[in-house]
Amino acid sequence: MTAATQATDRRGGAGAVSAARQPAPVELTFAGALNAALAHSLEDHEEVVIFGEDVGTLGGVFRVTDGLAATYGRQRCFDTPLAESGIVGTAVGMAINGMRPAVEMQFDAFAYPAFEQVASHLAKMGNRTRGRVRLPVTVRIPYGGGVGGVEHHCDSSEAYYAHTPGLKVYVPATVEDAYLMLREAIDSDDPVVFFEPKKLYWSKADLDVGRLRSRYDGGERREGRAAVVRAGTDLTLVTYGPSLPTALKAAQAAEEEGVSVEVVDLRSIVPLDDVTVCASVERTGRALVVAEAQGFASVAAELVARIQERCFHSLASPVLRVTGFDIPYPAPRLEQYHLPSVDRILDAIDDMQWED
Amino acid sequence: MSESIDIPAGPPIPPAQEDLTPIERVSARMGISPEDYMLPAEREIRMLSPDGTLLPAEEQGTGPGHEYPVPGDDLLLEAYEQLIVGRRVNDQNTALVRQGRLAVYPSSHGQEACQVAAALCLDEGDWLFPTYRDTVAVIARGVDPLEVMVSFRGDWHCGYDPLEHRVGAQATPLTTQLLHAVGAAHAAVLRGEDTVVLAMCGDGATSEGDFHEALNFAAVFRLPVVFLVQNNGYAISVPLARQSAAPTLAHKAVGYGMAGERVDGNDLVAVLAALRRAVQLARSERTPLLVEAHTYRMQAHTNADDDTRYREREEVRQWAEKDPVLRMEAYLRSRGVLDDDAATRITGNAEAVAAALRQAMNAEAEPDPLEMFDHVYTEPTAQLRQQRDRLMEELAAESAADSPDAQEDAR
Ligand SMILES: Cc1ncc(C[n+]2csc(CCOP(=O)(O)OP(=O)(O)O)c2C)c(N)n1
Ligand SMILES: [Mg+2]
Numbered sequence: 001m002t003a004a005t006q007a008t009d010r011r012g013g014a015g016a017v018s019a020a021r022q023p024a025p026v027e028l029t030f031a032g033a034l035n036a037a038l039a040h041s042l043e044d045h046e047e048v049v050i051f052g053e054d055v056g057t058l059g060g061v062f063r064v065t066d067g068l069a070a071t072y073g074r075q076r077c078f079d080t081p082l083a084e085s086g087i088v089g090t091a092v093g094m095a096i097n098g099m100r101p102a103v104e105m106q107f108d109a110f111a112y113p114a115f116e117q118v119a120s121h122l123a124k125m126g127n128r129t130r131g132r133v134r135l136p137v138t139v140r141i142p143y144g145g146g147v148g149g150v151e152h153h154c155d156s157s158e159a160y161y162a163h164t165p166g167l168k169v170y171v172p173a174t175v176e177d178a179y180l181m182l183r184e185a186i187d188s189d190d191p192v193v194f195f196e197p198k199k200l201y202w203s204k205a206d207l208d209v210g211r212l213r214s215r216y217d218g219g220e221r222r223e224g225r226a227a228v229v230r231a232g233t234d235l236t237l238v239t240y241g242p243s244l245p246t247a248l249k250a251a252q253a254a255e256e257e258g259v260s261v262e263v264v265d266l267r268s269i270v271p272l273d274d275v276t277v278c279a280s281v282e283r284t285g286r287a288l289v290v291a292e293a294q295g296f297a298s299v300a301a302e303l304v305a306r307i308q309e310r311c312f313h314s315l316a317s318p319v320l321r322v323t324g325f326d327i328p329y330p331a332p333r334l335e336q337y338h339l340p341s342v343d344r345i346l347d348a349i350d351d352m353q354w355e356d
Numbered sequence: 357m358s359e360s361i362d363i364p365a366g367p368p369i370p371p372a373q374e375d376l377t378p379i380e381r382v383s384a385r386m387g388i389s390p391e392d393y394m395l396p397a398e399r400e401i402r403m404l405s406p407d408g409t410l411l412p413a414e415e416q417g418t419g420p421g422h423e424y425p426v427p428g429d430d431l432l433l434e435a436y437e438q439l440i441v442g443r444r445v446n447d448q449n450t451a452l453v454r455q456g457r458l459a460v461y462p463s464s465h466g467q468e469a470c471q472v473a474a475a476l477c478l479d480e481g482d483w484l485f486p487t488y489r490d491t492v493a494v495i496a497r498g499v500d501p502l503e504v505m506v507s508f509r510g511d512w513h514c515g516y517d518p519l520e521h522r523v524g525a526q527a528t529p530l531t532t533q534l535l536h537a538v539g540a541a542h543a544a545v546l547r548g549e550d551t552v553v554l555a556m557c558g559d560g561a562t563s564e565g566d567f568h569e570a571l572n573f574a575a576v577f578r579l580p581v582v583f584l585v586q587n588n589g590y591a592i593s594v595p596l597a598r599q600s601a602a603p604t605l606a607h608k609a610v611g612y613g614m615a616g617e618r619v620d621g622n623d624l625v626a627v628l629a630a631l632r633r634a635v636q637l638a639r640s641e642r643t644p645l646l647v648e649a650h651t652y653r654m655q656a657h658t659n660a661d662d663d664t665r666y667r668e669r670e671e672v673r674q675w676a677e678k679d680p681v682l683r684m685e686a687y688l689r690s691r692g693v694l695d696d697d698a699a700t701r702i703t704g705n706a707e708a709v710a711a712a713l714r715q716a717m718n719a720e721a722e723p724d725p726l727e728m729f730d731h732v733y734t735e736p737t738a739q740l741r742q743q744r745d746r747l748m749e750e751l752a753a754e755s756a757a758d759s760p761d762a763q764e765d766a767r
Contacts, residue, residue: 083572089538092539099539099543116529126733129517
């Protein structure tokens with residue numbers, strides 16, 4: 001079974017287009033929050049258009065665009081031919097000519113055909129034209145593993161994009177951030193690569209979509225604002241996206257073993273809030289970075305380097321990281337050995353220097 | 357027969373005809389089969405012989421569904437003036453490269469008829485998406501030559517405002533700009549505007565994936581995009597036979613469900629006629645078209661290239677005889693449209709453009725290194741601000757060390 005069919009099976013319920021009509025508070029899924037954010041962006045800005053593969057009639061293989069074509073019309077949300085470079089390349093052209101496209105890549109690894117358009121144009125046009133042409137394009141990418149997906153459906157490709165100056169890279173990890181950050185991505189005048197952790201699509205929170213909308217309208221923003229999602233005193237665990245729930249579980253388990261772990265969720269990789277990260281590390285004196293992507297030349301590597309450069313005198317232990325191995329993403333029956341687990345995080349915590 | 361598509365009915369297509377594809381609609385009106393409409397005419401469209409005489413109508417390569425009226429004299433004279441300016445710009449820039457004043461210049465010497473026609477076939481509200489080779493087209497569209505040269509001089513990647521002139525930044529990654537053209541056209545159609553977008557690429561570039569994706573998107577979404585392929589026979593050193601086994605590049609249109617046409621790219625009258633009709637059809641029928649202009653790059657690919665390694669001098673000499681400038685001049689003189697006075701005025705204008713280029717490019721460039729950080733994002737990130745500050749300190753230290761006082765102290 002592919003991740004896509006799982007998506008259909010597990011999700012079952014309606015998107016937020018219909019969720020919005022239900023009385024509050026309701027259980028909102030991550031996918032539903034994204035759906036609501038797209039719907040509200042379409043409502044608030046006539047220049048917003050949504051397109052990609054299967055996003056129209058089907059509502060996307062993860063149903064994130066469920067109901068949008070029917071509700072807002074096929075000129076606002078439509079299927080394209082199967083051509084990822086075409087999707088991003090025409091989004092660039094649309095943005096040059098006044099639109100605000102939010103496009104979907106069907107899966108992480110299927111965004112690679114679009115990489116030339118992303119790296120050579122989406123990222124560079126503003127700089128190339130001295131700020132005269134800004135490209136307010138959002139590229140949504142369902143990403144990461146943990147859903148039993150087959151090859152090409154589980155990559156953590158954020159480092160490619162984070163390494164490309166000119167792009168913003170958002171990695172929401174909670175239902176509320178899914179909504180707020182997708183609104184923010186679409187409203188951003190800079191291009192945003194928006195990573196949606198596949199394994200969190202069906203995570204839920206008791207949230208009222210209308211409330212979320214007014215919070216966004218009231219100015220609540222997430223970009224470049226890392227969140228201390230759990231307070232602690234002995235160690236700072238820095239993470240983002242799909243690894244946040246694992247990190248929180250590990251922090252809970254560590255607490256039971258007598259180690260107080262502070263957890264920082266980056267929310268956006270670019271821009272990076274290293275101020276919040278470093279302030280926390282300076283308080284706790286130890287840092288552990290957890291991310292699902294392979295560790296070599298990764299976002300985790302950047303974080304370790306930065307913490308070491310900036311917090312050296314506060315550190316009581318080397319900065320460590322727990323990441324995926326440096327292997328192509330493994331087959332479904334092997335992924336459990338690859339992904340950062342609670343145990344592996346606890347082992348890393350043990351490996352830190354603890355004596356004074 | 358066609359599936360309904362995700363495009364509003366809107367003007368200019370009468371609602372009753374919305375369910376016909378553009379190919380069905382246009383070919384039916386012309387009284388020919390869809391295939392005959394899509395396939396290029398048997399021969400390339402040509403109006404002037406190499407010596408500048410107007411060919412008889414039956415020798416122009418035109419036929420039912422492939423009719424190309426000769427443009428009026430006023431337009432032809434305007435085009436001729438741009439042709440002379442374009443040739444002068446090419447040669448001035450080539451000289452400036454040799455003198456070390458420019459970082460690079462891909463000259464379109466020999467291809468100026470295509471360049472000029474690409475600009476003149478468009479209305480003000482239309483869009484042009486050019487390549488690195490299409491400097492003359494960008495200038496003919498009205499962009500200040502000095503702004504265009506900012507990139508070739510090496511001061512910044514693009515020196516003009518694409519939005520002001522509706523000219524995309526000259527694109528280097530091959531055929532990526534065709535998708536931008538398609539997206540720009542899609543945006544216009546969604547807003548109900550009747551904008552046409554003209555997108556340019558070379559013969560070698562037609563092998564790129566984005567060429568395929570762009571033509572396919574344009575046809576599927578029925579977008580008013582004219583794709584102009586300047587077939588100059590080579591992609592740097594590689595001849596066309598190594599790029600494509602298609603009968604002609606214009607034939608590629610058929611596979612996408614659009615019409616293709618071939619034109620003599622060194623005959624300004626013919627290129628202008630072909631592109632004007634393509635633009636008019638694109639606008640009125642909201643359909644993409646492909647025009648292949650057969651031409652030749654008389655100089656090396658860029659100043660860094662040595663074309664003696666891959667093409668015979670005899671071939672180059674033969675193409676010199678088909679020069680677009682001589683041909684157009686002979687024709688306009690024979691029609692009495694161009695006399696000595698007009699010729700003198702036009703040469704003077706071209707000379708003035710060249711002089712301005714010389715003056716500007718010979719002045720010392722002083723790009724501001726700190727600007728490198730300013731446009732990456734709408735607001736620089738904290739990290740970029742820190743890096744900018746560091747460079748600023750380096751620059752300040754350097755200039756302090758260079759100041760007369762410091763040098764005095766050093767002594
Ligand atoms: C994607 C990409 N690959 C390679 C190049 C390097 N390159 C620049 S021009 C060129 C030849 C293009 O030939 P053609 O499309 O015929 O245009 P011409 O230069 O003849 O005008 C190549 C290979 C590039 N600019 N972009
Ligand atoms: Mg060529």
